[in-house]
Amino acid sequence: MKTILIVDDEQKIREVLSSYLVHAGYRTLEAGTGKEALDIHRKEAVDFIILDLMLPDYSGEEVCREIRRQSAVPILMLTAKVEERHRLEGLSIGADDYVIKPFSPREIVARVQAILRRSANDLLAERISYNDGDLVVDTRTKTVCKAGQPVHLTPIEYRLIQILARNPGRPFSRGELVEKLFGLDYSGDERTIDQHIKNLRNKVETDPKKPTYLQTVFGVGYRFEGGRS
Template sequence: MEQKILLVDDERMITDVLEAYLLKEGYDVAKSDNGLDALRKAEAEKPDLIVLDLMLPDISGEEICRLLRKESDVPILMLTAKSGEDERINGIVMGADDYVTKPFSPREIVVRIGAILRRVRKAAPQREERLSFNNHELVLDLVKKEVTLHGEGISFTPIEYRLLSNMAKSPGRVYSRMDLLEKIQEDGFPYEGYERSIDTHIKNLRKKIEKDARGPKYILTVFGMGYKFGGTADDENASF
């Protein structure tokens, strides 16, 4: 399957030239010339890598990188006219995987993209990409972070998805509210809620995946202890 690259730069000539080089190498390409559109496309199109210019007309590249890192680990290659050491360090600290200063060679960008993607594939844990329950009634795609119920896609907040996916990885395991709070905050995810706020997120989650929220079969309450995932895993699922 073609890997998709999202090019984010307000200089049309740069994105057009990079697009031509990337298409020649077999990549799929999406383009954006501003920050708001880039964030929308990153969410909708799930690119495999983002080439991100730091100087955009509406939102800085640093801010876009920070917002993306709240919900995604998509590789980011930053482009900038700033060549100072501090700028390069700040880019990496923000979460970028690589940093290139302008002017640059399009061939170099293509080579760097390929190197980043190879590194990501090599570092990725070997695991089943999907979890399926109750004869494919509920399916979680752990790579795309998508969930379907009866074949229909369901929209979740990042917190709801983290709750569901972590519980679904270990059906039957009982999680206390503190356990779930810690799961939400893994990998630096910015969440400042408290234990009882978990109940509200569980309630909202049930509304989306349970036929009867008062008699749930997926997100079960274990009185005095917390919650557990009650779905029956299909045989194709990997163990975690």
């Protein structure tokens, strides 16, 4: 049974989400502050985190950054901030998805299920090396290495590079990538993909401003380029 950590300072929200998630077959843990969330994450085997941005002690961004230093556990952010820059900031520090308040508990359950399902699926059953070993994607160990060094990726980033690397040279639209990552029922902004690509470039490209692997196809989306070795 997967364990979901719900982090929100509003007890009613925690209780409602917990009820829906338990009904969907998950075990839930609750935290009302950032400190409680970090303590639980250190002590418990958590499979997914639902994280509110507005907490009474630490901000959700601070909690997300700290968790990302230790773990690639999927994180879904809850935010009342509707501006695009706030959503992009959350994605840039390692969140896998976001939902704007007010929200439907059923939507939260659907997002959790979709992210966990896609995180568990292997798109590649092989070790693929590019440009004489400069970049290696290995799903047997679920690792990515750049210049011989392991690269720490979030589950969504890992899934995204698998999709692209499996189809070198093929352009993918943002809509296609959203569907493969989040499913047909995803109702968020397709531009979410841009931030995930930016994060990936910062991690796997020698010069993120002049990407070798993750290339923009203007008017379409993105494609992966790289000679297999």
